Amino acid sequence: MNKTIKTARADTPPRNEATPNVTFIPGAVQPDVVRPAKRKRRTRRWLWLPVIIAVAGAAWYGWTRYGESPASSAVVTEVVARGDIENAVTAVGTLDAVNSVDAGAQVSGQLKALHVAIGDRVTQNQLVAEIDPATIENRIEIDQAELANFEAQLISKKAQLVLKQANIDRQRNLVVTKSVPQSTLDQAVADLAAAGADVNAIEAQIRKQQATLAGDKVDLGYTKIYAPISGTIVANPAKAGQTLNANQTTPTIVTIADLSTMTVKAQVSEADVIRLKLGMDAYFTLLGQPGKRFVGKLRQIQPMPDTTNNVVLYYALFDVPNPDGELMMSMSAQVFFVRDAATDVLVVPSSALTYPQKAPGEASGKGSGRHDGTRSEARGEGRKAQVSVVTASGAVETRDVEVGIRNRVSAEIKSGLDEGEKVVVGTGSATGNGRNAGLPRGMRMPPMF
Structure with a gap:
């Protein structure tokens, strides 16, 4: 049974009417009436907890990123x-045929026929093109007619020469018998000399005409263009039906290249060319076949460089076999001149x-x-x-x-x-020579040289 207990002390001042009445129940937990200060202190402790966690996380991150670690893991x-x-001098080069020839027209005229196309393989002395021979054939007819005329004149002049020689013999006998004066004999001698000169002149004209005829026949042969070497047709700038003028320059009809052996023209800088030696091993790779090497030996360093924008480059040449025809002209090559290898x-x-x-x-x-x-x-x-x-x-x-x-x-x-x-x-840390001090773990300062 709850009881209400009222207490009063003699030294307690009179109760203010504004003070509320307090009822105490025996055996029950009494409410904390006078504890506001302790509650504030507990609240402040909870406010510091996120700050402590943040500081601990920052310390852990800094240690993992910038902290020292054993040498074995760094x-x-x-x-x-x-x-x-291998120790090699590198360069960039292009491929070209070791032997290539331009087959051109030595006579003027219309290109009557072209018997080959780019990519065709030809053998030496194979007919590749023909020029219209009509003009040259007409010249040959004229030459032959002129030659026949001179040969006829020569027969006439030789007959006159025989007659003049007989006249001299006759006049000489008459002079001995005093039948004719000496002047008659002298005139006969002069006529014989003139007849001999006429024969020589005609013979000279005949030789000249024969030479002209032979030249025209050669020109007639030039109307048929034959392959000078065995190889592959790599270019044909002239087309069938085109008129060719060979009076000033020789027009190119086809270009024939022997692709069985290719040469590499590598551009080497002036700083590296002094490190090259004739006969040293060399090889190159192609863009399409970076793992395949084509090997050869350096055979020539051209003395005249190619200068572009103040950059001096020398051409170093070496040959490689091309039995399968996989190497083509003007291919780009990454070239290596091997100085040492093991x-x-x-x-x-x-x-x-x-x-x-x-x-x-x-x-x-x-x-x-x-x-x-x-x-x-x-x-x-x-x-x-x-x-x-x-x-x-x-x-x-x-x-x-x-x-x-x-x-x-x-x-x-x-x-x-x-x-x-x-x-x-x-x-990966500041250990060692101190080059990487202050850098995050796993990072290295790049070399200065």
Whole structure:
């Protein structure tokens, strides 16, 4: 049974009428009347919780992105493996036939017939075109008539010569008998000499006419154009029915090329041409067949360069067989002139190599790092270098190696490494030489040289 208890204290001031009455129930939890300050403090604690979570997340993100990590997880490695390597001078070239001939017209006239088309294969002395021979045949008829006229005149002149010779013999006998004066004999001698000269003149005219006739017959032969070499028709600028004028220039009727052997004309810069040697191995690849090599040997470096926009380029030529006819004229080729090559050797990326500093007093220009490595490519083999090797325990150690053939991508290792070892080709943190300090993990600063 609930009871209402009223209490009063002597020192308690009189109750204000505005103060509400408070009823206490024994055994029941009484409401917290005087706790407003504690409730505010609890509310403030909950307000700080998101801030703490945000700070913790930022710290975790910064540690994962920028924090230090062990060297074994911060380096990029490559396995030392066996492979092929070469050091080559690269260039761009075009394909052309080793032997090509323009078959043209040596006489003027209308192109009567063209017996071949582009792409046809022809053999030497095969008829490929004909020019109308009517004009030349008329000239030959005239030449033959003139020749017959001169030959008739020659017969007449020779008869006169025989007569003059007989007259001299007769006049000489008469002079002996004093029947005729000496002047008569002298006139007979002069007539004989004139008759002989007439015979010589006619004979000369006959020879001239014979030569003219022979020339016209040659021209008649030129009306038939034969293939000068065996090969493929690669061009025919003249068409059937076209009038050809051969008085000033020789008109080209067809171009015949021997495509059984092709030549590559590679444009080599003046900085690289000094590295080429006659007889060195060369090969090229095509855009359509990047994995197939066509090999040959450098046979010529043309001394006169081609200069365009102040860029000096020299032509280096080498030949390759083309038995299947897959190589065509004017194809673009990526050319490689091989200076050094090796097969089945230990190969590592060039980025794994570093070169120690030279001692004071040595020739300048042989610094360390990639800049000196690029120079070593031109100097040849036998350079000493250093690589960082990841051991089986995960530690990184620096090791001296002997470098053989090197290009911009790979390098041959002659000694100092074994197949299967891992070499460091890059770092992903600030460890090591400090080049990548301050960069996010997994990022590398690009080389300066």
